[in-house]
Amino acid sequence: MKAMLVVLAAAGALVAGLGYAQSGADVVKAKGCLNCHEVDKKKVGPAYKDVAAKYKDDKGAAGKLVAKLKEGKTHPPVTASDAELKAAVGYVLSTK
Ligand code: HEC
Known part of the structure; x- marks a missing residue:
């Protein structure tokens, strides 16, 4: 059981190292998006909640x-x- 956990942890570290499977919430932190954005307040850019509200009926929003x-x-x-951008945008659109 313990060996299994070690293997899983190692695989997880590898994947994270390659830049995959990063959550959108991590990307917006790591890539400096939060320097200009906040989830529920307008900063330099619009609040992510407002972006999510604006695009809520737009099925192609993520791609755009x-x-x-x-x-x-x-x-x-x-x-x-x-x-990373896909993950970040997915996160933004999920903040409504
Ligand atoms: C230097 C400041 C700055 C940084 C850094 C920044 N943004 Fe923005 N963002 C803005 C401004 C200003 C706007 C409003 C203008 C616009 O819509 O293009 C905006 C708008 C947006 C919008 C809404 C666009 C629309 O069409 O309504 C999204 C989504 C967004 N940003 C995501 C991100 C993500 C994800 C990151 C990080 C990868 C990021 N931003 C980093 C300033 C920034």
């Missing part, structure tokens, strides 16, 4: 927002991988 963040034209440029 990932594209917008990657483009870095209307939104300030961010440095995060596609997988």
Whole structure:
């Protein structure tokens, strides 16, 4: 049983090291999104709750927002991988 846990922990560390399976909440912290955003207050950028409310009826919102963040034209440029942006946007849209 103990050996099993060690194996699982090692696998988890490996996956985290590769940048996969990071939760959106971790990404917004690690990538500095929270320097400009808060979940329930407007800061430099809109509150994530307001973003979630704005897009609640838009089924394509996640894809659009990932594209917008990657483009870095209307939104300030961010440095995060596609997988990280997907996780972050999923998190933002879940904050409503
Ligand atoms: C330098 C400040 C800054 C940083 C860093 C930043 N944002 Fe923003 N964000 C803004 C501003 C300003 C807006 C409002 C303008 C806009 O919608 O593009 C915004 C808007 C957004 C929106 C709503 C876009 C829309 O169409 O309504 C989302 C989602 C978002 N940011 C996610 C993120 C994520 C995820 C990160 C981190 C990877 C991040 N932001 C980092 C400033 C920032």
